[in-house]
Amino acid sequence: MEKQINIIFPDGSKKEFPSGVTPLEIARSIGPRLAKDALAARVEGKLVDLSTPINDDSEIAIVTFDLEEGKKVYWHSTAHIMAEAVRKLFPGVKVGIGPAIDEGFYYDFGKETPFTPEDLISIEREMTKIIQADYQFIRRELPKRDILDLFQKSNENFKVELAGELDDQVLSLYEMGDFVDLCRGPHIPSTGIIGAFKLVSIAGAYWRGNENNPMLQRIYGVSFPKKSMLDDFLKRMEEAKLRDHRKLGPQLDLFSIDESVGAGLVLWHPKGSIIRNIIENFWKEAHSKFNYELVYTPHIARLTLWDTSGHTQFYSENMYNPINIDDVNYQLKPMNCPFHMAIYNSRRRSYRELPIRWAELGTVYRYERSGVLHGLMRVRGFTQDDAHIFCTPEQLLSEIQGVIDITLYLFNAFGFNDFDIYISTRPEKYVGPKDGWEQATAALKKALEQKNMSYRIDPGEGVFYGPKIDIKIKDALGRSWQCTTIQVDFNLAERFDLKYMGQDGQLHRPFMIHRALLGSLERFFGILIEHYGGNFPLWLAPVQAIILPITENQLEYAQDIHRKLLEKGIRAELDGRSEKVNYKIREAETNKIPYMLIIGPREAEDKKVSVRKHTVGDQGSQELREWLQAVEEEITNKGG
Numbered sequence: 001m002e003k004q005i006n007i008i009f010p011d012g013s014k015k016e017f018p019s020g021v022t023p024l025e026i027a028r029s030i031g032p033r034l035a036k037d038a039l040a041a042r043v044e045g046k047l048v049d050l051s052t053p054i055n056d057d058s059e060i061a062i063v064t065f066d067l068e069e070g071k072k073v074y075w076h077s078t079a080h081i082m083a084e085a086v087r088k089l090f091p092g093v094k095v096g097i098g099p100a101i102d103e104g105f106y107y108d109f110g111k112e113t114p115f116t117p118e119d120l121i122s123i124e125r126e127m128t129k130i131i132q133a134d135y136q137f138i139r140r141e142l143p144k145r146d147i148l149d150l151f152q153k154s155n156e157n158f159k160v161e162l163a164g165e166l167d168d169q170v171l172s173l174y175e176m177g178d179f180v181d182l183c184r185g186p187h188i189p190s191t192g193i194i195g196a197f198k199l200v201s202i203a204g205a206y207w208r209g210n211e212n213n214p215m216l217q218r219i220y221g222v223s224f225p226k227k228s229m230l231d232d233f234l235k236r237m238e239e240a241k242l243r244d245h246r247k248l249g250p251q252l253d254l255f256s257i258d259e260s261v262g263a264g265l266v267l268w269h270p271k272g273s274i275i276r277n278i279i280e281n282f283w284k285e286a287h288s289k290f291n292y293e294l295v296y297t298p299h300i301a302r303l304t305l306w307d308t309s310g311h312t313q314f315y316s317e318n319m320y321n322p323i324n325i326d327d328v329n330y331q332l333k334p335m336n337c338p339f340h341m342a343i344y345n346s347r348r349r350s351y352r353e354l355p356i357r358w359a360e361l362g363t364v365y366r367y368e369r370s371g372v373l374h375g376l377m378r379v380r381g382f383t384q385d386d387a388h389i390f391c392t393p394e395q396l397l398s399e400i401q402g403v404i405d406i407t408l409y410l411f412n413a414f415g416f417n418d419f420d421i422y423i424s425t426r427p428e429k430y431v432g433p434k435d436g437w438e439q440a441t442a443a444l445k446k447a448l449e450q451k452n453m454s455y456r457i458d459p460g461e462g463v464f465y466g467p468k469i470d471i472k473i474k475d476a477l478g479r480s481w482q483c484t485t486i487q488v489d490f491n492l493a494e495r496f497d498l499k500y501m502g503q504d505g506q507l508h509r510p511f512m513i514h515r516a517l518l519g520s521l522e523r524f525f526g527i528l529i530e531h532y533g534g535n536f537p538l539w540l541a542p543v544q545a546i547i548l549p550i551t552e553n554q555l556e557y558a559q560d561i562h563r564k565l566l567e568k569g570i571r572a573e574l575d576g577r578s579e580k581v582n583y584k585i586r587e588a589e590t591n592k593i594p595y596m597l598i599i600g601p602r603e604a605e606d607k608k609v610s611v612r613k614h615t616v617g618d619q620g621s622q623e624l625r626e627w628l629q630a631v632e633e634e635i636t637n638k639g640g
Contacts, residue, residue, distance in 0.1 A: 076099060090109075140173045196223065243533040337492055391512075423469055443488075
């Protein structure tokens with residue numbers, strides 16, 4: 001009799017299938033629509049091809065394009081199709097890597113001359129032929145030596161380098177048409193599944209992001225099951241170009257990055273500093289409201305501190321070279337965590353003190369290769385809104401819920417109320433007790449469920465020292481940005497031997513939560529710029545109002561208004577230049593100043609102001625007191 005196995009679905013239901021059944025066959029048994037939409041499957045937490053045989057009882061989830069991991073499989077498969085098209089059109093080109101990224105994919109190519117826009121058109125035509133041919137994606141597993149020999153014979157030196165660095169002695173290849181690539185997979189079943197695609201840009205990129213390596217040609221693209229989805233994406237891309245913080249930042253005089261200072265090091269200009277100061281003050285007020293205490297720590301520490309924390313062992317490639325002071329090596333800090341551990345250990349702690357919540361806006365320095373630096377989003381020096389919570393096991397759930405509460409409080413104020421939430425669970429290699437992981441993971445789930453917040457499980461994707469919640473905010477264009485991480489940490493409490501005296505008179509190890517809410521101030525500022533397109537809400541705007549006298553005859557009254565606004569705490573400017581008022585208005589609109597108070601002869605005589613609102617237009621003549629009252633209310637409510 002044929003062996004039967006139990007397949008357990010995400011809703012907990014079970015169904016028997018013969019051993020060797022594939023995820024695609026399981027999808028077909030559920031319904032033709034799911035089978036048509038299926039791209040891959042997650043079996044026992046591992047993402048696999050739909051053709052993978054399942055021989056034992058297993059938990060399974062069918063992956064479609066609606067899921068983040070489905071998009072990644074779809075886009076990575078399209079990258080292979082693009083690479084095959086390039087190889088056909090440009091014999092001799094060498095292939096690098098072709099991953100899925102947040103929105104689409106890219107592939108790097110070793111080519112002596114750059115690709116042109118005309119080349120992209122030709123590549124798209126060839127890709128269409130490959131898609132129409134409906135080639136299968138076929139997985140092969142071979143000994144590492146055979147794969148090295150294969151790529152050496154075809155002079156694919158980039159693939160030889162990648163394969164040579166892998167520890168596994170059996171590696172996987174994917175064949176598609178005439179194209180063979182070193183790849184872990186999984187992939188969609190065949191090329192014909194790709195619906196609509198577009199190659200969107202060309203860029204230079206150093207091999208593996210290292211400026212000491214060869215410069216490759218990178219082609220970016222995106223693909224979707226339906227043309228309408230592609231059309232929507234391309235419209236959002238055009239809007240995103242207008243909102244690009246790298247363009248708006250200098251245009252609005254908010255920040256700059258100067259090569260004479262150093263790549264990835266941000267210079268905050270006065271107007272950007274005003275916004276940063278507002279963010280920091282609000283952040284501090286929020287933490288006081290939620291019963292955190294603020295701490296400050298140095299920018300450097302003895303290298304031995306980083307040995308204790310494990311950073312020199314696990315994180316050295318992102319750390320700068322030590323600084324020798326008085327024959328002792330010091331390290332520019334890449335993290336704030338070890339300092340908080342040292343504060344905890346500065347004296348004996350009691351259960352009566354717990355929970356302890358310490359927060360810090362701490363500036364850290366991490367080495368990022370020049371090829372991955374990106375405006376404010378990827379920098380080498382940034383201020384992280386770190387906090388560490390030390391608590392008893394019984395307090396863990398309520399403390400996680402408290403972190404969720406302050407997260408929502410902050411993001412709602414900044415205009416974000418749509419989120420993607422993930423829980424990352426225990427990986428294969430981990431530290432800490434297994435029952436502690438289970439307790440912590442259950443607390444993360446329960447905290448979200450009690451807050452009625454939907455989430456997805458990211459199986460096995462927790463870092464080695466604990467499970468975590470990741471909260472991605474969605475901006476005005478629907479793009480997701482990773483900001484908040486709520487991480488249970490079993491590593492540092494152990495490494496620094498943290499203890500507290502329990503009610504039983506015995507020493508116990510505290511549970512520790514590491515969390516960052518905004519992430520880094522630099523990156524969050526970049527997200528804010530793009531979310532609002534530089535049109536900041538009134539409470540964040542560096543200049544909230546500008547006073548525009550029409551002629552010099554109204555200058556004295558305009559100066560009086562300017563003084564009154566400053567006394568009320570309104571960030572106001574006076575444009576007393578002898579330019580035409582329409583020119584001044586256009587300039588104020590370009591600078592995205594929320595309010596313009598225009599002063600003509602009638603306003604000066606009636607002691608009123610003519611109000612114009614950015615992007616809205618004229619609001620009519622108003623009493624200054626009346627306008628101030630409305631503006632103060634708008635600032636207090638943060639535009640809500």
